[in-house]
Amino acid sequence: MSDSSLYVKIDDKICQGTGYCVRLAPHVFDVQGGLGMVIDRHPRGEQEALLEEVATLCPTRAITY
Protein backbone atom coordinates (compact mmCIF):
# COMPACT_ATOMS: atom_id res chain seq x y z
CA MET A 1 0.00 0.00 0.00
CA SER A 2 1.28 3.47 -0.90
CA ASP A 3 0.97 6.57 1.26
CA SER A 4 -1.98 7.71 -0.82
CA SER A 5 -5.19 8.88 0.87
CA LEU A 6 -7.26 7.63 -2.08
CA TYR A 7 -9.59 4.76 -1.32
CA VAL A 8 -11.21 3.15 -4.36
CA LYS A 9 -14.52 1.30 -4.13
CA ILE A 10 -16.90 -0.35 -6.58
CA ASP A 11 -20.58 -0.55 -5.68
CA ASP A 12 -21.45 -4.17 -6.53
CA LYS A 13 -25.13 -3.26 -6.52
CA ILE A 14 -24.63 -0.96 -9.49
CA CYS A 15 -21.61 -2.42 -11.33
CA GLN A 16 -22.46 -4.19 -14.59
CA GLY A 17 -19.00 -5.44 -15.39
CA THR A 18 -18.58 -3.43 -18.60
CA GLY A 19 -14.83 -3.33 -18.04
CA TYR A 20 -14.52 0.34 -19.02
CA CYS A 21 -12.52 0.89 -15.82
CA VAL A 22 -10.04 -1.81 -16.80
CA ARG A 23 -9.46 -0.20 -20.20
CA LEU A 24 -8.40 3.07 -18.57
CA ALA A 25 -6.75 1.84 -15.38
CA PRO A 26 -5.81 -1.86 -15.62
CA HIS A 27 -3.43 -1.45 -12.68
CA VAL A 28 -6.35 -0.50 -10.40
CA PHE A 29 -9.31 -2.51 -11.73
CA ASP A 30 -10.12 -5.94 -13.08
CA VAL A 31 -13.32 -7.75 -14.05
CA GLN A 32 -13.92 -11.19 -12.62
CA GLY A 33 -17.09 -13.22 -12.67
CA GLY A 34 -18.86 -10.46 -14.59
CA LEU A 35 -18.21 -7.83 -11.93
CA GLY A 36 -15.58 -5.16 -11.58
CA MET A 37 -13.11 -5.51 -8.76
CA VAL A 38 -10.45 -3.23 -7.29
CA ILE A 39 -6.95 -4.67 -7.35
CA ASP A 40 -5.23 -1.57 -5.96
CA ARG A 41 -7.53 0.03 -3.44
CA HIS A 42 -5.05 2.75 -2.49
CA PRO A 43 -3.47 4.05 -5.72
CA ARG A 44 -1.03 6.91 -5.45
CA GLY A 45 -2.53 10.36 -5.00
CA GLU A 46 -1.26 11.66 -8.32
CA GLN A 47 -3.66 9.27 -10.03
CA GLU A 48 -6.69 11.19 -8.82
CA ALA A 49 -7.33 12.74 -12.26
CA LEU A 50 -7.29 9.32 -13.88
CA LEU A 51 -9.67 7.97 -11.24
CA GLU A 52 -11.98 10.92 -11.81
CA GLU A 53 -12.09 10.04 -15.50
CA VAL A 54 -12.69 6.36 -14.74
CA ALA A 55 -15.45 7.14 -12.22
CA THR A 56 -17.18 9.46 -14.67
CA LEU A 57 -16.77 7.14 -17.65
CA CYS A 58 -18.13 4.06 -15.86
CA PRO A 59 -21.51 3.54 -17.57
CA THR A 60 -23.21 2.77 -14.26
CA ARG A 61 -21.20 5.22 -12.10
CA ALA A 62 -20.37 2.40 -9.71
CA ILE A 63 -16.89 3.67 -8.79
CA THR A 64 -16.05 6.05 -5.96
CA TYR A 65 -12.70 7.01 -4.54
Added chain:
Amino acid sequence: MSSIRDLEPAPHIQGIKHFVTYVEVDEILRSRDFRQGSHQESQPFFGDSLLTIDHDRHFQRRRLEAPLFNKLALEYYEREELVPLIGQTLAELKESRGEDGLIRADLCSLLRTMLARISAVTTGIDGVDTSEHTDAFREYVEQLGVGATVEWSTEDHDEVIARILAVRKDFERDFYDASVARRRALIAQYEAGEIERDDLPRDLLTLLYLHWDDEWDEELPIREAALYLVAATQTTTHAVPHIMMHLTEWFEEHPEDRAKAQDRDFLKSAAHEAVRLHLPSPALLRIAVRDVELSNGVKIAKDERVACLFTPANRDPDAFGDDARMYNPYRDSGSLKPWGFAFGGGEHSCIGRTLVTGLSARTDNDEGTDGTLVNIMAALLAAGAQLDPDDPPSYTEMSYHDAYGRFPLVFTNL
Protein backbone atom coordinates in the same frame (compact mmCIF):
# COMPACT_ATOMS: atom_id res chain seq x y z
CA MET B 1 -57.81 4.80 -12.61
CA SER B 2 -55.11 2.40 -11.49
CA SER B 3 -51.69 3.82 -10.79
CA ILE B 4 -49.99 0.53 -11.74
CA ARG B 5 -50.92 -0.84 -15.16
CA ASP B 6 -49.92 -3.70 -17.43
CA LEU B 7 -49.68 -2.50 -21.03
CA GLU B 8 -49.73 -4.63 -24.15
CA PRO B 9 -46.36 -4.76 -25.94
CA ALA B 10 -46.15 -2.19 -28.74
CA PRO B 11 -46.57 -3.56 -32.30
CA HIS B 12 -42.89 -3.13 -33.17
CA ILE B 13 -41.81 -5.68 -30.57
CA GLN B 14 -44.45 -8.28 -31.33
CA GLY B 15 -43.38 -11.46 -33.13
CA ILE B 16 -39.87 -11.58 -31.66
CA LYS B 17 -38.53 -13.36 -28.55
CA HIS B 18 -39.39 -11.56 -25.33
CA PHE B 19 -37.33 -11.74 -22.14
CA VAL B 20 -39.23 -10.76 -19.04
CA THR B 21 -37.31 -11.94 -15.96
CA TYR B 22 -34.73 -9.78 -14.22
CA VAL B 23 -31.99 -12.39 -14.59
CA GLU B 24 -32.50 -12.88 -18.34
CA VAL B 25 -32.65 -9.17 -19.10
CA ASP B 26 -29.61 -8.48 -16.95
CA GLU B 27 -27.60 -11.17 -18.75
CA ILE B 28 -28.51 -9.87 -22.21
CA LEU B 29 -27.78 -6.22 -21.41
CA ARG B 30 -24.40 -7.06 -19.91
CA SER B 31 -23.37 -9.39 -22.70
CA ARG B 32 -21.00 -8.32 -25.48
CA ASP B 33 -22.68 -10.97 -27.63
CA PHE B 34 -25.41 -8.43 -28.41
CA ARG B 35 -25.56 -5.01 -29.99
CA GLN B 36 -28.15 -2.26 -29.89
CA GLY B 37 -31.36 -3.30 -31.66
CA SER B 38 -33.64 -0.45 -30.61
CA HIS B 39 -34.28 2.78 -32.52
CA GLN B 40 -34.39 1.21 -35.96
CA GLU B 41 -37.15 3.56 -37.10
CA SER B 42 -35.76 6.57 -35.27
CA GLN B 43 -32.41 6.37 -37.12
CA PRO B 44 -33.07 9.76 -38.80
CA PHE B 45 -33.07 11.26 -35.31
CA PHE B 46 -30.58 9.09 -33.45
CA GLY B 47 -28.49 7.27 -36.09
CA ASP B 48 -24.83 6.91 -35.06
CA SER B 49 -25.52 8.70 -31.80
CA LEU B 50 -24.22 7.36 -28.49
CA LEU B 51 -27.50 5.50 -28.11
CA THR B 52 -27.06 3.38 -31.22
CA ILE B 53 -23.34 2.60 -31.42
CA ASP B 54 -21.73 -0.32 -29.65
CA HIS B 55 -18.56 -1.69 -28.14
CA ASP B 56 -15.34 0.17 -29.14
CA ARG B 57 -17.16 3.03 -30.87
CA HIS B 58 -19.43 3.39 -27.86
CA PHE B 59 -16.47 3.42 -25.49
CA GLN B 60 -14.68 6.13 -27.46
CA ARG B 61 -17.77 8.36 -27.80
CA ARG B 62 -18.64 7.87 -24.17
CA ARG B 63 -15.12 8.78 -23.13
CA LEU B 64 -15.45 11.99 -25.10
CA GLU B 65 -18.80 12.95 -23.61
CA ALA B 66 -18.51 11.62 -20.05
CA PRO B 67 -16.95 14.83 -18.65
CA LEU B 68 -20.30 16.53 -19.22
CA PHE B 69 -21.51 14.46 -16.26
CA ASN B 70 -18.54 14.60 -13.92
CA LYS B 71 -19.03 15.64 -10.33
CA LEU B 72 -18.27 19.33 -10.88
CA ALA B 73 -20.61 19.50 -13.87
CA LEU B 74 -23.46 17.78 -12.01
CA GLU B 75 -23.05 20.11 -9.05
CA TYR B 76 -23.12 23.10 -11.42
CA TYR B 77 -26.24 21.94 -13.28
CA GLU B 78 -28.07 21.24 -10.04
CA ARG B 79 -27.12 24.31 -8.03
CA GLU B 80 -26.77 26.96 -10.72
CA GLU B 81 -29.39 25.85 -13.24
CA LEU B 82 -31.95 23.36 -11.94
CA VAL B 83 -32.73 24.64 -8.46
CA PRO B 84 -33.10 28.32 -9.53
CA LEU B 85 -35.30 27.28 -12.47
CA ILE B 86 -37.57 25.19 -10.29
CA GLY B 87 -37.99 28.19 -7.99
CA GLN B 88 -38.54 30.58 -10.88
CA THR B 89 -41.11 28.31 -12.54
CA LEU B 90 -43.10 27.96 -9.33
CA ALA B 91 -42.83 31.68 -8.57
CA GLU B 92 -44.27 32.51 -12.00
CA LEU B 93 -47.30 30.38 -11.19
CA LYS B 94 -48.34 32.96 -8.58
CA GLU B 95 -49.37 35.25 -11.42
CA SER B 96 -51.96 32.71 -12.57
CA ARG B 97 -53.98 32.50 -9.34
CA GLY B 98 -57.64 31.74 -10.11
CA GLU B 99 -60.67 33.66 -8.88
CA ASP B 100 -61.15 31.01 -6.19
CA GLY B 101 -57.71 31.91 -4.85
CA LEU B 102 -56.11 28.65 -5.97
CA ILE B 103 -53.23 28.15 -8.34
CA ARG B 104 -53.62 25.37 -10.90
CA ALA B 105 -51.10 24.00 -13.37
CA ASP B 106 -50.41 20.93 -15.46
CA LEU B 107 -47.41 19.07 -14.02
CA CYS B 108 -46.30 17.69 -17.41
CA SER B 109 -46.02 21.20 -18.80
CA LEU B 110 -44.34 22.56 -15.65
CA LEU B 111 -41.68 19.86 -15.79
CA ARG B 112 -40.75 20.62 -19.37
CA THR B 113 -40.29 24.27 -18.43
CA MET B 114 -38.17 23.40 -15.38
CA LEU B 115 -35.90 21.14 -17.41
CA ALA B 116 -35.63 23.18 -20.60
CA ARG B 117 -32.68 25.27 -19.53
CA ILE B 118 -30.66 22.39 -18.08
CA SER B 119 -31.05 20.42 -21.32
CA ALA B 120 -29.97 23.50 -23.29
CA VAL B 121 -26.90 24.00 -21.08
CA THR B 122 -25.68 20.40 -21.28
CA THR B 123 -26.25 20.26 -25.04
CA GLY B 124 -24.95 23.72 -25.89
CA ILE B 125 -28.03 25.52 -27.17
CA ASP B 126 -27.96 29.29 -26.70
CA GLY B 127 -30.87 31.67 -26.45
CA VAL B 128 -33.04 29.74 -24.00
CA ASP B 129 -33.36 32.80 -21.80
CA THR B 130 -36.65 34.70 -21.96
CA SER B 131 -39.92 32.93 -21.15
CA GLU B 132 -40.95 33.32 -24.79
CA HIS B 133 -37.76 31.65 -26.03
CA THR B 134 -38.00 28.98 -23.33
CA ASP B 135 -41.55 28.14 -24.41
CA ALA B 136 -40.48 27.85 -28.05
CA PHE B 137 -37.47 25.73 -27.14
CA ARG B 138 -39.57 23.52 -24.87
CA GLU B 139 -42.02 22.90 -27.70
CA TYR B 140 -39.18 21.90 -30.03
CA VAL B 141 -37.76 19.46 -27.46
CA GLU B 142 -41.19 17.96 -26.92
CA GLN B 143 -41.61 17.41 -30.67
CA LEU B 144 -38.11 15.97 -31.02
CA GLY B 145 -39.09 13.57 -28.25
CA VAL B 146 -42.04 12.40 -30.34
CA GLY B 147 -39.63 11.60 -33.17
CA ALA B 148 -37.17 9.94 -30.84
CA THR B 149 -39.82 7.50 -29.65
CA VAL B 150 -41.56 6.99 -32.98
CA GLU B 151 -41.45 3.21 -32.53
CA TRP B 152 -43.88 3.64 -29.63
CA SER B 153 -46.20 6.10 -31.35
CA THR B 154 -49.85 5.20 -31.93
CA GLU B 155 -49.82 7.52 -34.99
CA ASP B 156 -48.66 6.59 -38.51
CA HIS B 157 -44.89 6.25 -38.10
CA ASP B 158 -43.88 7.55 -41.55
CA GLU B 159 -46.00 10.65 -41.01
CA VAL B 160 -44.43 11.21 -37.59
CA ILE B 161 -40.90 10.94 -39.00
CA ALA B 162 -41.62 13.38 -41.85
CA ARG B 163 -43.34 15.85 -39.53
CA ILE B 164 -40.62 15.81 -36.89
CA LEU B 165 -37.80 16.12 -39.44
CA ALA B 166 -39.51 19.32 -40.60
CA VAL B 167 -39.76 20.48 -36.98
CA ARG B 168 -36.05 19.78 -36.57
CA LYS B 169 -35.28 22.03 -39.53
CA ASP B 170 -37.15 24.85 -37.80
CA PHE B 171 -35.28 24.12 -34.57
CA GLU B 172 -31.99 24.36 -36.44
CA ARG B 173 -33.01 27.74 -37.86
CA ASP B 174 -34.27 29.16 -34.56
CA PHE B 175 -31.74 27.79 -32.05
CA TYR B 176 -29.24 25.24 -33.27
CA ASP B 177 -27.39 26.90 -36.18
CA ALA B 178 -26.43 30.02 -34.24
CA SER B 179 -25.33 27.94 -31.26
CA VAL B 180 -23.06 25.82 -33.47
CA ALA B 181 -21.67 28.87 -35.27
CA ARG B 182 -20.72 30.54 -31.98
CA ARG B 183 -18.99 27.41 -30.74
CA ARG B 184 -17.08 26.84 -33.98
CA ALA B 185 -15.87 30.43 -33.89
CA LEU B 186 -14.69 30.03 -30.31
CA ILE B 187 -12.92 26.78 -31.15
CA ALA B 188 -11.16 28.53 -34.04
CA GLN B 189 -10.00 31.22 -31.62
CA TYR B 190 -8.79 28.57 -29.20
CA GLU B 191 -6.90 26.70 -31.92
CA ALA B 192 -5.32 29.98 -32.99
CA GLY B 193 -4.10 30.48 -29.43
CA GLU B 194 -6.30 33.54 -28.86
CA ILE B 195 -8.26 32.09 -25.94
CA GLU B 196 -7.71 29.36 -23.34
CA ARG B 197 -9.36 25.95 -23.19
CA ASP B 198 -11.25 27.04 -20.08
CA ASP B 199 -12.81 29.86 -22.09
CA LEU B 200 -14.70 27.36 -24.22
CA PRO B 201 -18.22 26.36 -23.23
CA ARG B 202 -18.52 23.00 -21.48
CA ASP B 203 -21.25 21.32 -23.46
CA LEU B 204 -21.87 18.56 -25.96
CA LEU B 205 -21.65 20.61 -29.15
CA THR B 206 -18.34 22.16 -28.14
CA LEU B 207 -16.91 18.74 -27.37
CA LEU B 208 -18.04 17.31 -30.72
CA TYR B 209 -16.61 20.14 -32.81
CA LEU B 210 -13.45 20.38 -30.73
CA HIS B 211 -12.75 16.67 -31.18
CA TRP B 212 -14.21 16.27 -34.66
CA ASP B 213 -13.87 12.78 -36.13
CA ASP B 214 -13.67 12.70 -39.93
CA GLU B 215 -15.73 9.52 -39.92
CA TRP B 216 -18.73 11.50 -38.66
CA ASP B 217 -21.21 12.89 -41.15
CA GLU B 218 -22.16 16.55 -40.99
CA GLU B 219 -25.51 15.83 -39.34
CA LEU B 220 -24.07 13.71 -36.52
CA PRO B 221 -23.98 16.69 -34.12
CA ILE B 222 -27.67 17.52 -34.59
CA ARG B 223 -28.60 13.89 -34.00
CA GLU B 224 -26.40 13.68 -30.89
CA ALA B 225 -27.80 17.02 -29.73
CA ALA B 226 -31.36 15.77 -30.25
CA LEU B 227 -30.54 12.74 -28.13
CA TYR B 228 -29.24 14.91 -25.31
CA LEU B 229 -32.12 17.37 -25.48
CA VAL B 230 -34.71 14.63 -25.35
CA ALA B 231 -32.96 12.39 -22.86
CA ALA B 232 -32.21 15.24 -20.45
CA THR B 233 -35.91 15.91 -20.04
CA GLN B 234 -37.71 12.67 -20.87
CA THR B 235 -36.96 10.51 -17.83
CA THR B 236 -37.81 13.21 -15.32
CA THR B 237 -40.90 14.37 -17.21
CA HIS B 238 -42.05 10.78 -17.34
CA ALA B 239 -41.25 9.92 -13.74
CA VAL B 240 -42.38 12.87 -11.62
CA PRO B 241 -46.14 12.47 -12.30
CA HIS B 242 -45.86 8.81 -11.28
CA ILE B 243 -43.98 9.78 -8.11
CA MET B 244 -46.62 12.38 -7.31
CA MET B 245 -49.43 9.86 -7.82
CA HIS B 246 -47.79 7.18 -5.71
CA LEU B 247 -46.83 9.54 -2.91
CA THR B 248 -50.38 10.92 -2.84
CA GLU B 249 -51.70 7.39 -2.40
CA TRP B 250 -48.95 6.51 0.08
CA PHE B 251 -49.58 9.56 2.28
CA GLU B 252 -53.31 8.76 2.33
CA GLU B 253 -52.57 5.24 3.54
CA HIS B 254 -49.64 6.27 5.77
CA PRO B 255 -50.44 9.76 7.09
CA GLU B 256 -47.56 9.48 9.56
CA ASP B 257 -45.17 9.78 6.59
CA ARG B 258 -46.47 13.20 5.49
CA ALA B 259 -43.83 14.67 7.79
CA LYS B 260 -41.22 13.20 5.46
CA ALA B 261 -42.27 15.36 2.52
CA GLN B 262 -38.98 17.29 2.79
CA ASP B 263 -36.84 14.32 3.85
CA ARG B 264 -34.53 13.96 0.86
CA ASP B 265 -33.52 10.39 1.64
CA PHE B 266 -37.19 9.41 1.80
CA LEU B 267 -37.92 11.27 -1.44
CA LYS B 268 -34.98 9.58 -3.15
CA SER B 269 -36.28 6.12 -2.21
CA ALA B 270 -39.81 7.15 -3.16
CA ALA B 271 -38.58 8.35 -6.56
CA HIS B 272 -36.48 5.27 -7.30
CA GLU B 273 -39.41 3.01 -6.42
CA ALA B 274 -41.74 4.87 -8.81
CA VAL B 275 -39.15 4.73 -11.60
CA ARG B 276 -38.75 1.00 -11.01
CA LEU B 277 -42.47 0.48 -11.58
CA HIS B 278 -42.94 2.94 -14.45
CA LEU B 279 -40.11 2.81 -16.92
CA PRO B 280 -39.39 5.67 -19.28
CA SER B 281 -38.32 3.06 -21.85
CA PRO B 282 -40.50 -0.01 -21.34
CA ALA B 283 -38.36 -2.24 -23.54
CA LEU B 284 -35.05 -2.28 -25.35
CA LEU B 285 -34.12 -4.48 -28.26
CA ARG B 286 -30.85 -6.22 -28.83
CA ILE B 287 -29.40 -8.09 -31.83
CA ALA B 288 -27.18 -11.12 -31.29
CA VAL B 289 -23.77 -10.69 -32.94
CA ARG B 290 -23.17 -14.47 -32.80
CA ASP B 291 -25.10 -17.60 -31.81
CA VAL B 292 -25.78 -17.27 -28.08
CA GLU B 293 -26.98 -19.65 -25.38
CA LEU B 294 -28.14 -17.92 -22.22
CA SER B 295 -27.46 -19.36 -18.76
CA ASN B 296 -30.97 -20.81 -18.66
CA GLY B 297 -30.38 -22.69 -21.93
CA VAL B 298 -32.41 -20.37 -24.21
CA LYS B 299 -30.74 -20.14 -27.61
CA ILE B 300 -30.61 -16.98 -29.72
CA ALA B 301 -29.37 -17.17 -33.29
CA LYS B 302 -26.83 -14.77 -34.80
CA ASP B 303 -28.58 -11.63 -36.11
CA GLU B 304 -31.77 -12.47 -34.20
CA ARG B 305 -33.49 -9.45 -32.68
CA VAL B 306 -34.89 -9.91 -29.17
CA ALA B 307 -36.84 -7.69 -26.80
CA CYS B 308 -35.95 -7.12 -23.16
CA LEU B 309 -39.20 -6.11 -21.47
CA PHE B 310 -38.20 -3.91 -18.57
CA THR B 311 -41.60 -3.54 -16.96
CA PRO B 312 -42.13 -7.22 -16.08
CA ALA B 313 -38.41 -7.57 -15.27
CA ASN B 314 -38.62 -4.65 -12.84
CA ARG B 315 -41.73 -6.24 -11.26
CA ASP B 316 -40.17 -9.71 -11.10
CA PRO B 317 -40.95 -11.22 -7.64
CA ASP B 318 -37.79 -13.30 -7.79
CA ALA B 319 -35.78 -10.08 -7.93
CA PHE B 320 -37.79 -7.57 -5.87
CA GLY B 321 -39.87 -9.82 -3.59
CA ASP B 322 -43.44 -11.09 -3.52
CA ASP B 323 -44.81 -7.54 -3.43
CA ALA B 324 -42.72 -6.45 -6.43
CA ARG B 325 -45.82 -5.12 -8.22
CA MET B 326 -46.66 -2.85 -5.30
CA TYR B 327 -45.28 0.61 -4.51
CA ASN B 328 -43.21 0.72 -1.33
CA PRO B 329 -40.82 3.64 -0.74
CA TYR B 330 -39.15 1.58 1.99
CA ARG B 331 -38.33 -1.32 -0.32
CA ASP B 332 -34.95 -2.90 0.23
CA SER B 333 -33.77 -3.93 -3.23
CA GLY B 334 -31.01 -6.03 -1.73
CA SER B 335 -28.16 -6.50 -4.14
CA LEU B 336 -30.04 -4.84 -7.04
CA LYS B 337 -30.21 -1.27 -8.24
CA PRO B 338 -33.33 0.27 -6.64
CA TRP B 339 -34.46 1.52 -10.06
CA GLY B 340 -33.85 -1.83 -11.79
CA PHE B 341 -33.54 -1.30 -15.55
CA ALA B 342 -35.02 2.20 -15.61
CA PHE B 343 -31.73 3.51 -16.96
CA GLY B 344 -30.93 0.48 -19.11
CA GLY B 345 -27.96 -1.71 -18.37
CA GLY B 346 -24.52 -2.72 -19.54
CA GLU B 347 -22.48 -0.30 -21.60
CA HIS B 348 -25.65 1.42 -22.82
CA SER B 349 -26.61 2.49 -19.29
CA CYS B 350 -27.94 6.04 -19.49
CA ILE B 351 -25.03 8.51 -19.48
CA GLY B 352 -27.20 11.11 -17.75
CA ARG B 353 -28.54 8.85 -14.99
CA THR B 354 -26.79 10.79 -12.23
CA LEU B 355 -28.44 13.98 -13.44
CA VAL B 356 -31.77 12.33 -12.57
CA THR B 357 -30.94 10.20 -9.51
CA GLY B 358 -28.14 12.34 -8.12
CA LEU B 359 -24.54 11.41 -7.56
CA SER B 360 -23.89 9.42 -4.42
CA ALA B 361 -21.59 11.00 -1.91
CA ARG B 362 -17.99 10.08 -2.50
CA THR B 363 -15.91 8.36 0.11
CA ASP B 364 -14.17 11.63 0.92
CA ASN B 365 -17.45 12.93 2.39
CA ASP B 366 -18.25 15.29 -0.44
CA GLU B 367 -21.97 15.89 -0.50
CA GLY B 368 -22.83 14.74 -4.00
CA THR B 369 -26.09 15.80 -5.65
CA ASP B 370 -29.75 14.89 -5.19
CA GLY B 371 -30.76 14.85 -8.86
CA THR B 372 -33.77 16.23 -10.71
CA LEU B 373 -36.38 13.91 -9.19
CA VAL B 374 -35.71 14.76 -5.55
CA ASN B 375 -35.21 18.47 -6.13
CA ILE B 376 -38.41 18.82 -8.12
CA MET B 377 -40.50 16.67 -5.76
CA ALA B 378 -39.25 18.56 -2.69
CA ALA B 379 -40.14 21.88 -4.30
CA LEU B 380 -43.58 20.70 -5.45
CA LEU B 381 -44.49 19.31 -2.03
CA ALA B 382 -43.20 22.45 -0.28
CA ALA B 383 -45.47 24.46 -2.58
CA GLY B 384 -48.42 22.35 -1.43
CA ALA B 385 -48.88 20.59 -4.78
CA GLN B 386 -51.83 18.18 -4.75
CA LEU B 387 -53.88 16.41 -7.38
CA ASP B 388 -56.70 18.65 -8.58
CA PRO B 389 -59.85 16.99 -7.17
CA ASP B 390 -61.94 18.45 -10.02
CA ASP B 391 -59.62 17.44 -12.85
CA PRO B 392 -58.03 13.98 -12.50
CA PRO B 393 -54.85 13.08 -14.41
CA SER B 394 -55.06 11.03 -17.59
CA TYR B 395 -52.65 8.77 -19.45
CA THR B 396 -51.35 9.69 -22.88
CA GLU B 397 -53.10 8.15 -25.86
CA MET B 398 -50.32 9.16 -28.27
CA SER B 399 -47.94 6.40 -27.29
CA TYR B 400 -47.66 2.90 -25.86
CA HIS B 401 -45.56 4.32 -23.02
CA ASP B 402 -46.81 4.13 -19.43
CA ALA B 403 -46.97 7.92 -19.31
CA TYR B 404 -49.35 10.62 -18.17
CA GLY B 405 -50.49 13.06 -20.83
CA ARG B 406 -52.10 15.48 -18.37
CA PHE B 407 -51.51 15.81 -14.64
CA PRO B 408 -53.43 18.78 -13.22
CA LEU B 409 -52.23 20.05 -9.86
CA VAL B 410 -53.51 22.53 -7.30
CA PHE B 411 -50.98 24.47 -5.22
CA THR B 412 -52.02 25.32 -1.67
CA ASN B 413 -48.81 26.89 -0.38
CA LEU B 414 -47.70 29.35 -3.03
